[in-house]
Amino acid sequence: MTTDSAATSTPLPLAASPELMGEPDELGFFGEFGGRFVGEPLIGACQEVETAFVEAWGDPAFRAEFTDVLNTYGGRPSPTTECHNLSEQLGVRLLLKREDLNHTGSHKINNVLGQALLARRMGKTHLLAETGAGQHGVATATAAAWLGMSCTVYMGEVDMARQALNVFRMRLLGAEVIPAMSGSRTLKDAVNEAMRAWVSEVTNTHYCLGSVMGPHPYPWMVRSFHEIIGIEAKEQVAKITGGLPDVAVACVGGGSNAAGLFAGFADDPSVRLVGAEPAGGAAAGRGVPAIVHGMKAYFMQDEVGQILEAESISAGLDYPGLGPEHSHLALTERAEYYPVTDDEVLEAFQLLSRSEGIIPALESAHAIAWVMKARDELAGKTVLVNLSGRGDKDVEQVQEILGQ
């Protein structure tokens, strides 16, 4: 535990307070997206989280402790790496924000440490989470172990099979992993199950939601805990290049790593913000506004409003929706969202491994894949990619697909 040293450590400039990606309105809307569309039994729980978050986020002691924990336990700051080999091949200046080097292997730990500290502050003793690829589940199980809390993770049965190693990791960390057996048995169903469980355990349990989605204040809170990605990256890119990147790219499922990155650059109009979506889960590209999972946001649906099942090679992006703030950024055209196919992702996965010695998570490989696709229009530009996670968890799956 690091609480004792918190008061003496110097906080990073955690308050990005970006203008464009600022606070939602009092009902939790970013433009026309967001809100708190949950049943009456959960309204109080959401209000409790909102009150606690607003208070904690405005408390210098909480900020200092969060910063200290991110640094001494989470492994921050993560570096920004210039990819000399791949830059030459693609004809762009490619920089990677290395969230893959964080503790537990992805950006997910930022949000989880923030929420775990908040849960403790709220007097909660149990963490509840959903997970897709297992990265958020592993991060939550890690934080629970660290804070001496119990932890339950809901994971789609299909995802449990394709990410068996992460299931074992979570169990090793002391978490209970419960298969979500309904619907498509992937991430969206794990969210449904987690919300159902939260209703009945709300007194002692904090729902540690893993992306910039769900009812207010989650989209705002999760983005806030991830803003450090963009803040650090901006400073690091300036040190390397002397200026801003031309493009900031991140993969998008619900959109948490992208939100963290974009927050650092949203107020710089010269920086293009690009989200790479899986072609089989392209909520921005193929979605229309829906109300599901506690929020109004873009979702893939059929003509009457039934939510469609996403299909992606990466379990972490296998989500038919896009967080409300991203939906707002998409509608207002401040950020652009493009689909990439599973084949393009596999190519990017191998290319980054071979050319830079960095094996990316399949999720993060989506961002690289978009850069490969858009290389002509990006010629000569400085492109910052958020490498949100490492690919160790994916090598077995990719080995099977490639038949090697």
Next chain:
Amino acid sequence: MTTTTDRSLQTYLTDHASKRKLLMPYVTAGVCPDWLELVDAVIDAGADAVEIGIPFSDPAIDGTTIQEASVVALDAGMTPALCLSELQRRQFGVPLIAMTHYNLVYRYGHERFAADLAAAGGWATILPDLPFEHGADWTEAARSEGIENVLLAAPVTSDERLQTVVERTGGFVYVVSTMGTTGARGAVDDAATVLASRVKAVTDVPAIVGFGISNAETAVTAAQAADGVIVASALMRRILDGGTIDQAAELVADIRKGLDDAYPPPG
């Protein structure tokens, strides 16, 4: 049956509640091929009104039974439009109340859904994932077609919030008996009685308890401080387990009898 413009669900329910405890069964549209007969059967068995569940792909507020009923109905091709058009072809002797997740109403279009629901014999909607903060647009569109929007109260709902719920609800207050999803339970805990009493203390609008009513015994307990009960999962369970419409209606008749025996009509 009164016309949509001069009728009042609250008046109807208050009138019935002065004679007996209200019983409101729930039927998922499309849960079986002859689901309309099931609606008729539960009315014959003593229903004062019937909730019609329109199945949604991601029923986050529902427990396993209604989820299962939703999957069966969706696989059978049930849609909001089909549900409303099938209902419209018949006359039912009691008010119908549509219960679903808000996205289906939003996607259908507020005005169109309100008009089609009214034409189908609907008197009200229950949209548990549309809290009153976000419900003004739908409530307005609904009222213009004579459709009420029923709000829910939960054991954790604060007194301040409860005041707003009773002011803005239409027809009755849906008293959520327990902190959990929909589903039949062996016992209904004291929370239902406590909450129903809190509602009755601040309003004349009928209070009807739902979530967890599985048989006559739980219904009698739940109805203690309330005007009536909703029975959903236990009824759908009978159908999902292969029971006939008569067997399902029998459950409703049992509960009707249990309520009438425990709370004999005045005079």
